[in-house]
Amino acid sequence: MKKILLPLIALLITGLAFQSCKKAKVVTLTNAINVQGLFSLDTAANWSSLGINSRVAVQLAEDDINKYFADKNLPYSIAINVTDTKLDAATAAAQFTTAKNSGIHFIIGPQSSAELAAIKPLADASEVIVVSQSSTAGSLAVAGDGIFRFCPSDQIEGAASGNTIYNKGIKGLVTVARDDAGNKGLQASVGAAFTAKGGEVNAVTPYAANTTDFTAVIADIKAKVASLTTAHGQGNVAVYLASFDETPELFKAAAAEPSLAAVKWYGGDGIALNAVLTADAAAADFAIQTGFFAPSVGLPAALQTKWQPVADRIKAKTNLDVDAFALAAYDALWAIAYTIEANNGDVSNFDKLKTSFVEQANTHKGISSNAVLDDAGDRASGTFDYYGIRKTGVKYEWYLVGKSDE
Structure with missing residues (x-):
């Protein structure tokens, strides 16, 4: 009797173990897909309030995105690295080149239009998607390039301010x-x-x-x-x-x-x-x-239940007032994440990534804005x-x- 039961018990244990393995699917992560942040961080430099808030914003987004990927059992993750441009155009250009040479496919920043203008020729010659959270210069609104801006251009802000001042x-x-x-x-x-x-x-x-x-x-x-x-x-x-x-x-x-x-x-x-x-x-x-x-x-008031908790999380770490530009940096990393997901983790085809990025940015509009991107890749509208x-x-x-x- 024992000779019959022992093999049956062993077979049963093996079967249960197999079923358990099937239920607890093991996902082996590939190397993280790296994203570079170019922000002004030195408090002795310019616009560091936004840079410091943006750094925390993308770090929080990194945590949230990797949880999202893990919950879906996706075999990749995202990793953000941030460097300090000091709001200096030459420094931003040098850091862009370093990031490109290290195989980076996505950059968030830089903050200012002067920095973005400095890296534009480099970006145009590279297969890198650049997403600035706060550059507004109309001169950088160019259709078809790999530069995107998650804020309205200066024509929109200028019109709003000019009208408001006159109406005063x-x-x-x-x-x-x-x-x-x-x-x-x-x-x-x-x-x-x-x-x-x-x-x-x-x-x-x-x-x-x-x-x-x-x-x-x-x-x-x-x-x-x-x-x-x-x-x-x-x-x-x-x-x-x-x-x-x-x-x-x-x-x-x-x-x-x-x-x-x-x-x-x-x-x-x-x-x-x-x-x-x-x-x-x-x-x-x-x-x-x-x-x-x-x-x-x-x-947008309609999105407050989405952006307010993130703004509170950022301010808890920086003790600085948080604006839409910093929250746009959070949105930028999410748009990149959705692009990576839409391409099943493959970031090798630049043209496909660009097309996909626009689709994802317009579909998943984020917490900071309901606006879609215009033909130049900038937010098409906005209030102030x-x-x-x-x-x-x-x-x-x-x-x-x-x-x-x-």
């Missing part, structure tokens, strides 16, 4: 910009929109990116404000400034001129929610005195939230003052 009762506008592609583009598009509404624009020649002494710039702004005030009267003239982290120094120089402290000031997206302004009491006081506000791409500065106790903070569609 301003008839004469002095426009000022840092000399880089994105900020000059905003200066031009704001001026064009304001002029189209019937206002008069007097543009200051863009100042160099490395400017630290704003004496000459302030003198030019002052002269132009005086001229427009003569033409349009007190209270009807304002200044629009498209800038980055140099804003506090420019503001402090302007604060010494009573005529410039007496007019309204408005800004571009490069300073909105930026911690450098709230960290400088004198500059923040000038912003409050002049009613200064600046736009950030609006976050305007942020000003207030003082609560001894603390300066950004707060929402209005929206472009109101």
